[in-house]
Amino acid sequence: MVPFVSKDEVRQALPYSVLIPSLRAMFKQDVVSPVRHAHSLSAVSNSTLLLMPAWQAHGSTGVKLVTVAPHNTQHPTVHAIYILLDTESGVPLALMDGEELTIRRTAATSALASSFISREDSQHLLIVGNGGLAPHLAVAHCHTRTIKKVTIWGRKKEKSEHCRAAILTHPEFPTQTQVDISDQLEASCSDADIISCATTSTEPIVLGDWVRAGTHLDLVGGFTPMMREVDDHLMAKATVFVDTFAGALTEAGDIVQCLNNGVLTRDAIVAELAMLCRTEHSGRQTAKEISIFKSVGAALEDLCAANLVWRALNNRVD
Structure with a gap:
């Protein structure tokens, strides 16, 4: 059997x-x-x-x-x-x-990408979304960067409270790391070193004007061409990485829509995760660049x- x-x-x-x-x-x-x-x-x-x-x-x-x-x-x-x-x-x-x-490999992939793309001194992680994947993203990111503070933003405070409890009781979460809940998304984005989005939004939630230089964005939601988590302005000024070219160029709304409307060119998507792992691309180039990792999942x-x-x-x- x-x-x-x-x-x-x-x-x-x-x-x-x-x-x-x-x-x-x-x-x-x-x-x-x-x-x-x-x-x-x-x-x-x-x-x-x-x-x-x-x-x-x-x-x-x-x-x-x-x-x-x-x-x-x-x-x-x-x-x-x-x-x-x-x-x-x-x-x-x-x-x-x-x-x-799926939950574990998704969170681990985001953390792996962050190890190449986010600033090494990143300490503040913002989680946008409070669903079942959110606690895992928080825990996984703490394995590749020394995160001292995690902030959760979601539309329903009760779900954010549940998410916070799940993070704090997770056996792999560092006990010294602070976990807060925010109802001010713009202010939280402006303060974060890493922003990890896991939503099913069809409209941009994080705007380019809110994100400071040096921030890394981990976009996990938006797994269909109709979904968006960030706006055109942010996509245009960021260095864009993907989990796989094949998946992201056909399924990721943040990529597909920007390619279709001319905000992005194909050359603007600089590398897929395999290229980073094989040292075919060195990842982040400067401390001040804004980076985006867009994942849709790979078998x-x-x-x-x-x-x-x-x-x-x-x-x-x-």
């Missing part, structure tokens, strides 16, 4: 201290990671099925199945499972909780995390 790896088991197998450097190594390898397939399941509910495959010629193959149902009120809007297989034999190895795997990241989970499962069995 193919074993099922639960959410708790996935969490235990993917501490950020292990996952972040593993992702860095994975981005250096030859992994086939096609752009994800998206299929509309229901026009009435606007539900979508996403298929995200990736494989190594002499290693493992994985496929993540994701359903997104924005109108869910009684259940989470996103569900996911992950199946890991042996590439050469095709034998299924394990079925895993895909939601925890390579899922496969990396799934391999770690499989390894941990075998070690426990042995």
Whole structure:
């Protein structure tokens, strides 16, 4: 029987201290990671099925199945499972909780990118959005920069309070780091060294006039061409990096819309994450430049995390 790896088991197998450097190594390898397939399941509910495959010629193959149902009120809007297989034999190895795997690899990828792009002396992290991913972003970023203060901004204070509690009780969060809640987004943006956005907004939330020189922006929401988290002014004056060219140039609203309206040219997107990991691009060039990392998610990241989970499962069995 193919074993099922639960959410708790996935969490235990993917501490950020292990996952972040593993992702860095994975981005250096030859992994086939096609752009994800998206299929509309229901026009009435606007539900979508996403298929995200990736494989190594002499290693493992994985496929993540994701359903997104924005109108869910009684259940989470996103569900996911992950199946890991042996590439050469095709034998299924394990079925895993895909939601925890996705959350952790997403946050770890943002932190990995920050290690190349944000200022090394960054100390103040602003989290824009207070959903389920927000606490993980806060914790992961603390693994690549010495963050002394985390500020949370969200539209509902109650959700921000819940987010703050989740951050403070997270076993991987540094106990000396302060966590605050803000209702003044403009002022918080002006004070932050790193701004991490994880929203489903279709209109810009963070404006270029609010962001000071030297700030790094980590844009995790905006995973469709219709979504936006920052305005044209900010995109135009920033140095732009992406997780993958293939995904960001077709799916990321902050990129796609700016390419279409002429605010960005293709040459303005200077590197994808693999180029940073392989030292093909040196990342941040000056202390005063504004940098943006736009991610939409890559199946390579899922496969990396799934391999770690499989390894941990075998070690426990042995």
